[in-house]
Amino acid sequence: DQQVKQNSPSLSVQEGRISILNCDYTNSMFDYFLWYKKYPAEGPTFLISISSIKDKNEDGRFTVFLNKSAKHLSLHIVPSQPGDSAVYFCAAEDAGGTSYGKLTFGQGTILTVHP
Amino acid sequence: DGGITQSPKYLFRKEGQNVTLSCEQNLNHDAMYWYRQDPGQGLRLIYYSQIVNDFQKGDIAEGYSVSREKKESFPLTVTSAQKNPTAFYLCASNEGYSNQPQHFGDGTRLSIL
Numbered sequence: 001d002q003q004v005k006q007n008s009p010s011l012s013v014q015e016g017r018i019s020i021l022n023c024d025y026t027n028s029m030f031d032y033f034l035w036y037k038k039y040p041a042e043g044p045t046f047l048i049s050i051s052s053i054k055d056k057n058e059d060g061r062f063t064v065f066l067n068k069s070a071k072h073l074s075l076h077i078v079p080s081q082p083g084d085s086a087v088y089f090c091a092a093e094d095a096g097g098t099s100y101g102k103l104t105f106g107q108g109t110i111l112t113v114h115p
Numbered sequence: 116d117g118g119i120t121q122s123p124k125y126l127f128r129k130e131g132q133n134v135t136l137s138c139e140q141n142l143n144h145d146a147m148y149w150y151r152q153d154p155g156q157g158l159r160l161i162y163y164s165q166i167v168n169d170f171q172k173g174d175i176a177e178g179y180s181v182s183r184e185k186k187e188s189f190p191l192t193v194t195s196a197q198k199n200p201t202a203f204y205l206c207a208s209n210e211g212y213s214n215q216p217q218h219f220g221d222g223t224r225l226s227i228l
Contacts, residue, residue: 004157006157009155032213032214034216036219041203041221041222041224042221042222043119043121043205043207043219043220043221043222044158044205044219045219046216046217046218049214049216051214089157089158091158093213093214095213095214101146101148101163101165101209101210101211101212101213101215101217102148102160102163102173103148103160103217104160105150105157105158105159106157107155107156107157108155108156108157
């Protein structure tokens with residue numbers, strides 16, 4: 001039972017353009033969402049997060065949008081740079097549960113930004 | 116410089132052997148986590164600990180064991196009962212409260228000889 005899904009295994013974008021990575025979830029109890037970036041043979045690096053009380057959070061080139069009614073979130077990267085090429089994971093937390101801090105991850109999307 | 120250290124980077128195990136992966140953090144975090152990543156898949160939670168001397172099973176705990184005797188250390192033992200141990204193992208930590216990101220180490224790649 002995949003509670004967090006990233007349906008696009010890969011995405012290819014030209015440098016300078018916008019990258020949009022998508023994530024869907026099924027558990028309506030999730031109320032905190034995160035995006036991580038991962039290079040091969042390294043650990044994931046936290047990028048940006050959003051609480052369910054918001055619908056948008058922005059940090060530099062990265063913006064996360066949350067649509068609670070659709071159980072959908074997306075990460076926008078503008079402008080995309082070759083160094084953004086990595087695997088991106090979305091994750092979700094049920095903060096109302098007893099397991100504080102426990103995250104459920106999607107399968108990841110490989111982003112390739114071409115010069 | 117605070118962070119999470121996983122060692123070794125690469126580990127090889129013979130069939131039938133137990134092997135222990137190290138995870139140390141100096142971030143003063145209460146909670147620590149172990150994940151497994153397989154090719155083309157997301158991170159799956161093996162075990163987590165929200166406080167010293169306490170830990171909980173995650174989604175795929177079978178064939179694994181952990182201990183949490185010190186706040187900064189959360190070693191993972193892959194036992195011979197784990198039938199498919201070849202994977203990339205990641206350790207993470209955070210303060211244990213809700214709405215807090217987890218911070219990850221650089222992982223250990225375990226392979227079966």
